[in-house]
Amino acid sequence: MPEHDYRAYAIRYGHRDNVPAHEAFHRPHAAPADGMDYFVWLVTDGQRSVVVDTGFAEAEGTRRGRKFLRSPDRGLAELGVDAARVEHVVLTHFHYDHIGGQALFPNATFYVQEEEMRFYTGPGASLPVIRESIYLPDVVSLLSANYAGRVQFVDGDREILPGVWVHKASGHTPGMQFVSLETPRGRAVLTSDASHYYANMEEANAFNTFVDLAGVFRGHARIREIASQPELIVPGHDPLVLERLTRVADGIVQL
Ligand SMILES: [Zn+2]
Numbered sequence: 001m002p003e004h005d006y007r008a009y010a011i012r013y014g015h016r017d018n019v020p021a022h023e024a025f026h027r028p029h030a031a032p033a034d035g036m037d038y039f040v041w042l043v044t045d046g047q048r049s050v051v052v053d054t055g056f057a058e059a060e061g062t063r064r065g066r067k068f069l070r071s072p073d074r075g076l077a078e079l080g081v082d083a084a085r086v087e088h089v090v091l092t093h094f095h096y097d098h099i100g101g102q103a104l105f106p107n108a109t110f111y112v113q114e115e116e117m118r119f120y121t122g123p124g125a126s127l128p129v130i131r132e133s134i135y136l137p138d139v140v141s142l143l144s145a146n147y148a149g150r151v152q153f154v155d156g157d158r159e160i161l162p163g164v165w166v167h168k169a170s171g172h173t174p175g176m177q178f179v180s181l182e183t184p185r186g187r188a189v190l191t192s193d194a195s196h197y198y199a200n201m202e203e204a205n206a207f208n209t210f211v212d213l214a215g216v217f218r219g220h221a222r223i224r225e226i227a228s229q230p231e232l233i234v235p236g237h238d239p240l241v242l243e244r245l246t247r248v249a250d251g252i253v254q255l
Pocket of ligand 1: 095097099193236237
């Protein structure tokens with residue numbers, strides 16, 4: 001038996017129809033059949049919880065043509081978790097669809113990679129191709145959280161709770177990080193955008209947004225190394241997650 005007994009939940013909060021193949025895959029590939037889902041994740045052993053990412057701000061997601069299906073805190077409430085009382089929130093990277101709901105977690109400490117903060121507050125951030133994935137008010141609010149002592153900076157890998165880790169995987173963004181957790185079946189990985197779709201990893205065909213293509217593949221290798229079995233790898237945006245994992249409520253599945 002593993003020492004820790006965490007469960008992970010994927011909570012769908014948004015959706016995008018019609019994702020073109022050239023956006024989802026760097027090399028020729030069919031377009032994703034069901035577009036793209038947007039998730040936040042909950043890791044819990046019933047006592048302690050970590051929330052992974054906070055979703056997009058409704059207005060910003062809508063402006064980009066994404067459907068906002070529900071506020072992430074509503075999904076957490078269905079699992080008995082009060083977002084306002086959550087203490088640990090991992091922000092996997094700074095793209096608009098991952099750090100927009102910070103205000104839902106007024107008592108949380110946010111765990112970010114130091115390099116991600118440095119990059120998106122530094123000289124490269126103003127490049128149009130870089131800033132187009134960012135919603136500036138989200139970054140500003142994270143700066144405010146830091147000045148309030150609510151940001152923990154990670155450089156590489158770190159254990160957030162006993163048995164729950166973050167792992168740096170530069171590639172999609174400079175300070176991209178994914179999460180691993182000990183479950184009764186072994187170590188599981190929530191990849192977030194280190195692999196958007198199952199097919200990105202399975203077919204070694206990167207999602208077509210990255211700052212370091214070789215880094216994306218190093219990330220895939222690291223995920224495989226850490227996960228006890230391939231079935232325990234949960235990609236970041238794939239609608240198939242809702243089919244392959246165990247349904248517990250509408251748009252919520254458990255690993
Ligand atoms: Zn994303």
